[in-house]
Amino acid sequence: MRLTEIAHGVHQLSVNVENILFEGLWEMPKGVSINSYVVKGDEVALIDGVCGWDGVPESLFELLDQLNVPIKSIKYVVLNHLEPDHAGFLDAFKQIHSDFEVICTAKGAELLTAFYDAHLKVRIVKDDDMLNLGGGKVLSFKEIPHVHWPDAMVSFESQTGVLFSCDAFGSFGIMEKSAFDDDYTDAEIEAYEKETIRYYSNIIGAFSPFVPKAVNQINRLAVRMIAPGHGLIWRKRKDKIVADYLDYACYQKGIARPEITLLWGSMYNNTGAAVQVAIETLEASGITYHVHQVPETPWGELLTSVWTSSALILAMPTYEYKMFPPMAAALEEIGKKKAHGRKVFRMGSYGWSGGAQKELDEIHDRLRLNWSFLPPHEFKGKPLETDFEIIRERVLELIESLKSENSKK
Ligand SMILES: Cc1cc2nc3c(=O)[nH]c(=O)nc-3n(C[C@H](O)[C@H](O)[C@H](O)COP(=O)(O)O)c2cc1C
Ligand SMILES: [Fe+2]
Ligand SMILES: [Fe+2]
Structure with a gap:
């Protein structure tokens, strides 16, 4: 469990998961972190959550408590992707808090009903729609379908340049020292790449044709750091992780x-x-x-x-x-x-x-x-x-x- 202020008024809440099979299937010898983010403007948005596995939503709530963000003060829950590793906390969350709005794509809204609750208040967003939180914090959205599910989107905060990319640019592997790539040596990042490739090949690989399309979407934004739903935040090497993902997508065709x-x-x-x-x-x-x-x-x-x-x-x-x-x-x-x-x-x-x-x-x-x-x-x-x-x-x-x-x- 780790709490990090990643930019002014933007916080990462990270929970480690070990000794489970991801998607009930994939072994993770070095575990995985599931990252959730809080953006504090005049209003508070929670971007992606954590899985609903036993004890995991509670860790998220504990981190919110440490951050002095009462759950009831969260006005928006942005769900970049409805897979339960990010949205599974909703079941526990809505027991505590009822007055919030879910922000997701149209496809996400369909999945929200199927997996969670048909009665939640939902605002459907599409490319370039904005959500003004006040205090200078404005979120906008871009759809990146099939990275990893059809509902996927990224959220972007324009004042700080943080891209919340959910599954895109994610990695397996728990990195304890720091949330940021720039706190690790090139040798450490090189060793970590195996966990990025493990994550990519196991989770994203089948959807490789959609990765260049997602990158085109993201290239239209003035990104200063990439904050994924799994693994390290990319700051110094943000261009490298995007280039690496494009390479991994090519590897599907054998140009490896x-x-x-x-x-x-x-x-x-x-x-x-x-x-x-x-x-x-x-x-x-x-x-x-x-x-x-x-x-x-x-x-x-x-x-x-x-x-x-x-x-x-x-x-x-x-x-x-x-x-x-x-x-x-x-x-x-x-x-x-x-x-x-x-x-x-x-x-x-x-x-x-x-x-x-x-x-x-x-x-x-x-x-x-x-x-x-x-x-x-x-x-x-x-x-x-x-x-x-x-x-x-x-x-x-x-x-x-x-x-x-x-x-x-
Ligand atoms: C349970 C079993 C089934 C086999 N079925 C066939 C078969 O259908 N056709 C065949 O040519 N050889 C068959 N073999 C023979 C193996 O292909 C052969 O023993 C081979 O040398 C095994 O190679 P290995 O030592 O690398 O396992 C079978 C062997 C076993 C033990
Ligand atoms: Fe996913
Ligand atoms: Fe995920």
């Missing part, structure tokens, strides 16, 4: 980094032995690579690596005439996030019929992944030195194709 992700699964280590040879080849080449075993690795971790990788190595055996099931499940998830355009080499062991490759082709075509494949390599039973030789060649070919593509940029 010169990195390789090796995903593998094996029952009796026949495929596993071939994986060792691939890893040695990757290691010797100096390329950046990530290795994840299925089903041991959570999907969110796989996706974080796949998102920045232009190439994949998939290694799995045949199982009951199909692909080793946890690999098929991982590929389905990668496909649903639409990680398209990767260069891929697939290998694996079979016993009598094969079938893993057929299922890979089926998943690829059905999910329209637009991956380009090197010739796959399958071996019967345990791999021999001749198999290792082919695997080394293919992995080197994959590495070379990334290096030459990168040198063209």
Whole structure:
């Protein structure tokens, strides 16, 4: 829990959440902060709240208390996005306070009725509508649909230049020292980027085509700091986080980094032995690579690596005439996030019929992944030195194709 005055009369109320699966699905090894904001003009607005998980709205109320903002003095509740991680506090909030107005988009109003309460007082806003709080504080709004839900918008306070961006430009990862990016060294921010990419690939990634549209909207505002609903406030590196988000959006189409992700699964280590040879080849080449075993690795971790990788190595055996099931499940998830355009080499062991490759082709075509494949390599039973030789060649070919593509940029 942390309270920070981020600009004159603008306060961040941040609550940390750990040991839960985000959206009931995504592991967060470093947790997440959920940020709420208070803007004090003559009237008080609360911008986004926190989730309704047990004990979390109470932390928000405690922070409001520390800030000397009686809940009953809040005139406006601005909901940039109705997902319960930001709006879930409403149920507890409206038990305490009844005389406030919710500010949201038209789509947000529809979701407000569906998820919370049809009887709340609502003011629907659209692009450039204004809310004058008095005392020089004026909020305006821009819709950024599908970053992350269809109702999403950003709010902008013109006197201080603070952009309240909700899910856009957010990150996983709790950063205890300070709310601001400029209080961290470049090395610390570089390490934190993994949590930004984890958040982006797990939560926003599927909606990547909408990110450049959102950035166009935001570029029309004189932003001095970006205050998201999750993670650090971007002040010194505000242009960088916007550029990074545009890059992450491009990565969806496979125009990613010169990195390789090796995903593998094996029952009796026949495929596993071939994986060792691939890893040695990757290691010797100096390329950046990530290795994840299925089903041991959570999907969110796989996706974080796949998102920045232009190439994949998939290694799995045949199982009951199909692909080793946890690999098929991982590929389905990668496909649903639409990680398209990767260069891929697939290998694996079979016993009598094969079938893993057929299922890979089926998943690829059905999910329209637009991956380009090197010739796959399958071996019967345990791999021999001749198999290792082919695997080394293919992995080197994959590495070379990334290096030459990168040198063209
Ligand atoms: C439960 C089970 C199901 C299998 N189903 C098939 C199959 O349908 N077709 C086939 O060619 N091999 C099948 N195999 C054989 C494996 O593909 C073979 O043992 C392979 O070497 C396993 O590779 P791994 O050691 O990397 O797990 C099966 C093996 C097991 C244990
Ligand atoms: Fe969201
Ligand atoms: Fe969120």
